[in-house]
Amino acid sequence: MRYHPLTILFRLWQFMKNHFVPGFVLFVIKGNSTFWLFEYGRYAFLFYASVHLIYIILNWFMTTYEFQDNQSFKLKKGIFVRQTSIIPFNRIQNVSQRTTLFHRIFGVTSLTFETAMDGVDDEIKFEVLTKKQASWLMDIVKRVEKNHTRLPETESKETIRIAEVHFSPSRRDLWKASFTSLSFLAVIPIAVSLYDKLEPFLPDPERYEGMFFQIINNIWLSIIIMIVAVCLFIVAGMFRTFVRYGKYEISSDDTHIYIKQGILNEVFFTIEKKKIQGLEMKQPLIKRLFGLAEVKLISSANSDFGDDSVQVNSLYPFLPMDQAVELIKKLLPSYSFDQEMVRLPKVSLLVKLLKPGWLWVIASLILYFFNPSIFDLHIPWWVWSVILLMIMMVNRFLDYYHTRYAISGDQVQWWHGGFTSRLFITRRKNVIEVGFTQSFLQRMFHLVSIQTKNRSTPVHIEGVADVPLSFARTFHQWYRERKKEVKVQ
Amino acid sequence: MDEKDLKHTISPHFIKVRLISEMITNIIGFIVLLILYWLDGYFQWPDWVGWILHILLILTILGTIWDLFEPKYLYRSWRYGLDPEYLYLSYGVIKKEWVTIPVTKIQSVSSTQGPLMKMYKLRSIKVETMGSSQTIPGLDEPTAFKLKEEIAEYAKLKEEES
Numbered sequence: 001m002r003y004h005p006l007t008i009l010f011r012l013w014q015f016m017k018n019h020f021v022p023g024f025v026l027f028v029i030k031g032n033s034t035f036w037l038f039e040y041g042r043y044a045f046l047f048y049a050s051v052h053l054i055y056i057i058l059n060w061f062m063t064t065y066e067f068q069d070n071q072s073f074k075l076k077k078g079i080f081v082r083q084t085s086i087i088p089f090n091r092i093q094n095v096s097q098r099t100t101l102f103h104r105i106f107g108v109t110s111l112t113f114e115t116a117m118d119g120v121d122d123e124i125k126f127e128v129l130t131k132k133q134a135s136w137l138m139d140i141v142k143r144v145e146k147n148h149t150r151l152p153e154t155e156s157k158e159t160i161r162i163a164e165v166h167f168s169p170s171r172r173d174l175w176k177a178s179f180t181s182l183s184f185l186a187v188i189p190i191a192v193s194l195y196d197k198l199e200p201f202l203p204d205p206e207r208y209e210g211m212f213f214q215i216i217n218n219i220w221l222s223i224i225i226m227i228v229a230v231c232l233f234i235v236a237g238m239f240r241t242f243v244r245y246g247k248y249e250i251s252s253d254d255t256h257i258y259i260k261q262g263i264l265n266e267v268f269f270t271i272e273k274k275k276i277q278g279l280e281m282k283q284p285l286i287k288r289l290f291g292l293a294e295v296k297l298i299s300s301a302n303s304d305f306g307d308d309s310v311q312v313n314s315l316y317p318f319l320p321m322d323q324a325v326e327l328i329k330k331l332l333p334s335y336s337f338d339q340e341m342v343r344l345p346k347v348s349l350l351v352k353l354l355k356p357g358w359l360w361v362i363a364s365l366i367l368y369f370f371n372p373s374i375f376d377l378h379i380p381w382w383v384w385s386v387i388l389l390m391i392m393m394v395n396r397f398l399d400y401y402h403t404r405y406a407i408s409g410d411q412v413q414w415w416h417g418g419f420t421s422r423l424f425i426t427r428r429k430n431v432i433e434v435g436f437t438q439s440f441l442q443r444m445f446h447l448v449s450i451q452t453k454n455r456s457t458p459v460h461i462e463g464v465a466d467v468p469l470s471f472a473r474t475f476h477q478w479y480r481e482r483k484k485e486v487k488v489q
Numbered sequence: 490m491d492e493k494d495l496k497h498t499i500s501p502h503f504i505k506v507r508l509i510s511e512m513i514t515n516i517i518g519f520i521v522l523l524i525l526y527w528l529d530g531y532f533q534w535p536d537w538v539g540w541i542l543h544i545l546l547i548l549t550i551l552g553t554i555w556d557l558f559e560p561k562y563l564y565r566s567w568r569y570g571l572d573p574e575y576l577y578l579s580y581g582v583i584k585k586e587w588v589t590i591p592v593t594k595i596q597s598v599s600s601t602q603g604p605l606m607k608m609y610k611l612r613s614i615k616v617e618t619m620g621s622s623q624t625i626p627g628l629d630e631p632t633a634f635k636l637k638e639e640i641a642e643y644a645k646l647k648e649e650e651s
Contacts, residue, residue, distance in 0.1 A: 429648075432594045433620045436490055436587040443585065453620040461620075476490040479589060483574050488593065488646045 002064055004128040006106055011056045011127065013102055019049070055079075065124075070140060073113075073124055087124060089144040091115045093299050094271040097134055101264060109134050113141065114299075138270065142256070163251040163258055166330050167323070169316060176290060177318035178234075178241035248316055252331050257297070259315065273332060275299055277454045278426030278462075281324060285419045293324045298426075300455040335425055341404035341413060347445050348466040349400045354441060357392050364388070395419055405464050405471070407478050410485055412452070414464045424462045428478070429485040430454055436472055448472040490587045495568035495577055502609040503567075503627030507560035510605055515553045522546055569625055571636065573643050576616065578623055594618050595644040600633050616640065 016023075026045055030038045063077040072088040092113045099109045111134050113124040129137070169177070242263070249260040252273075259269040278298040287293060294317040319327065325337055367381040395418035404415040410428040415421065435451040442448060450472055451463035522545060529538055562582045570577040576595070578588045597617045606612065612633035613626045628636065 432591065433618060434589045436585075437581075438585040440583050455619060459620040473490060476587075476589065480575065482591060486591075486593070486648050488648060 001066055003060060003126065004108065004130065004133075005060075006108060006128040008056055008060050009128075010102060011060075012053070015049075015052055015056070019045075067140070071144060075124065087113075087115055089141050092124075092141055093275050094269065095138055095141065096270070097138070097266075097268040099266040099268075103128070107131070111137060163253045163256075165249055165251040167248075167250040167316060167319070167327055169245060169248050169318075173318065174242055174245060175238075176292070177245060178238040179290075245316065245318075250315055250327065250331070257331055271297060271299055276332065277430045277456060278424060278460065279328060279332070279335065280425075281423040283321075283421045287318070288421070291321050292318045293321050295319060295324050295328065298454060298456050298460050300457065335411065336408070341406040341415060342471070344400055344403050344466060345468060348403075348447060349397070351441055351445050351447055351466050352396045352400050353393060355396075355439075357389075360385075360388055360392055399465075403464055403466075405467065407475060412475075412478075414452075414462055416464050426452070426454055426462075427485075428482050431479065431482075432459075434476070434479050436476070442466065450475060490579070490589075495570035495579055497569050497571075497632075499564060499567045499569075499625065499627045500609075500611055500629045500632070501564065502611055502629075504560045504564045506605050506609055506611060506627060507563065508557070510603075511556040511560065512553075515549065515556060518549050518552075522549060564627075567625075571639060571643070576640065578625065588621075588623060590616070590618055590623070592640065592643040593646055593648045594620075595640060598637055598640045598644065600637050614640075 023045065026038060026042050033039070058079050059077075062079050062082075063075070065076075066074045068074050068086065072086050074084065074086050076082060076084050092115055094114050096112050096114070097109055098112070103109050106128075107130075108128050109131050111126040111129055115123060126134075126137070244262060246263045247261065247266075249258075251258045251260075255273055257271050257273060257276075259267075261267050261269075276297050276299055280296040280298060282294045282296065283292070295315040297315070315324075315327065328335060329337065364381075364385040367384050371381050398418040398421075399416060402415060402417055402421045404413075406413045411425060412428065412431070413423065413425045415423045431452045432455055433453040435453075437449045437451070438447070446469045447466045448469050449463060449465040450467060451461060454460040454462070522542065525542055528534070529542060559582060563580070566580050566582055566585070568577075568579045571592075574592060576590045576592055578586075578590075580586055595616055595618055599615050599617075600612045601615065602612050606627070610630050611627045612630050613624055614628060614633055614637055615622060615624045625636075
């Protein structure tokens with residue numbers, strides 16, 4: 001089977017979107033320029049565009065997919081070098097369905113199956129699909145997943161179960177989110193990049209200078225302008241947040257978790273519960289002040305699209321703390337939160353504070369040699385150095401204060417971090433490697449740092465620093481009993 | 490994670506091989522520095538280049554002194570162990586490290602031999618997993634081959650995806 005014919009149009013649209021700026025500059029702004037770079041640039045651009053157009057069409061004709069025994073995808077691609085790859089359904093880690101404005105116009109959608117085969121991330125992407133095809137594809141993949149778990153016949157028969165909705169942000173949640181996310185600061189880079197792009201159109205900046213200084217000189221006027229600018233930022237930030245998280249919904253059934261988000265570009269993300277490698281709860285300083293947290297599902301495939309879109313594997317990133325815990329309990333009942341966590345002994349604080357901070361040393365050296373006047377304040381270099389040292393020490397103290405750890409049953413929890421605190425929970429069988437390190441300083445106080453690795457792309461590394469040696473021994477013993485849960489093929 | 494639990498050590502020849510190779514690296518480092526000093530004098534580079542060269546020289550000298558003693562202690566610190574479930578490594582002079590890898594998670598095992606190692610009939614074993622790659626340096630050739638075979642045998646089993 002070939003991909004949906006609209007794929008050609010979609011790729012063309014993408015091409016146009018990505019090459020709009022150079023095209024616009026070449027043909028419109030500098031359309032009359034006889035400068036050789038623009039003159040030949042126009043030909044080169046046309047040539048490149050037509051080659052690309054031919055490539056898109058040929059590529060569509062030459063790429064086919066089929067299903068083998070309802071167990072795997074078989075993809076054939078390549079214009080000159082033919083490449084065939086077979087991807088079993090049970091290798092699929094998560095599925096996301098995205099409906100952008102383009103898809104909306106034609107009443108279609110797109111699907112991405114993320115796989116992680118031996119650490120190499122590759123995906124099966126259907127850029128254009130009818131909605132019917134999409135749900136059919138998701139369905140067969142899901143059915144194979146289910147059969148693979150060897151559930152009793154009775155259960156696998158009722159394939160479409162109505163998922164229970166666990167969370168959908170209220171208007172109040174969204175208001176809170178748009179303030180805490182600081183996403184309105186994102187306006188600044190957009191404004192800067194816009195200015196860069198628009199600069200050729202603007203009249204000579206020198207003509208502005210007189211006016212600019214007039215504004216600066218008039219304090220009242222500049223204050224008003226600042227207030228207006230900040231208001232604009234806030235409004236834009238809210239707009240962004242509402243567009244992103246406005247229609248947000250987390251739901252689940254027995255085997256899968258579903259996340260739906262976005263108003264303009266809709267994303268529907270599906271992951272099988274047992275493919276979740278671990279959970280991460282992150283609290284940057286600002287979110288902590290508001291009592292919010294961000295929960296992320298660690299899965300072995302990378303589901304970051306790399307563009308502007310939010311990471312889909314993160315649950316709603318502005319969850320109130322208690323609600324986050326409740327949500328996880330509902331989504332993943334097999335993870336428990338209730339057991340007691342151990343805190344670090346006092347001696348760990350000493351080691352943390354004594355640890356040499358190379359970054360600070362280097363920063364101080366740079367300050368000493370270059371003695372920059374930061375913000376035009378004439379403050380000697382050592383004051384900056386002391387301020388940096390204090391920030392570092394506060395961060396370390398907070399790290400000591402936040403660090404808690406626990407192992408219970410086959411589950412391990414690390415909680416650590418200074419200004420940004422992180423809680424990580426995983427199961428023994430999902431930890432693919434453990435490591436311990438002990439620096440000279442730690443050895444004097446019988447402390448060890450523990451490191452765990454989990455499957456993800458790239459590998460997810462977690463751990464706690466400066467725990468007592470006795471706990472590290474217990475932890476190692478615990479890890480050695482891993483074989484209990486692991487089934488070998 | 491106690492070293493006493495791990496029976497195997499690496500070959501004592503490792504000390505000589507490591508010492509020689511470190512010294513070769515250091516000599517090359519000194520030659521490069523010498524050339525840089527000469528260039529500095531010849532082209533009259535700005536002052537700060539001279540300062541950086543002085544710092545580099547001091548660091549290289551200190552590094553060389555350290556490298557004279559390090560191989561012996563590194564050899565003493567190295568321990569490894571293998572059972573049907575796990576590969577254990579332990580090493581480190583100033584900073585001690587222990588690593589435990591389930592053998593089912595090992596993706597490849599290979600052995601390498603440089604010219605110096607060939608003189609002393611040594612081989613190093615490199616184990617790659619999804620998350621990292623670990624090298625056991627300087628094993629006697631027969632030990633190395635045996636270990637490689639053993640790891641490969643145990644690692645043949647794969648865990649059920651879940």
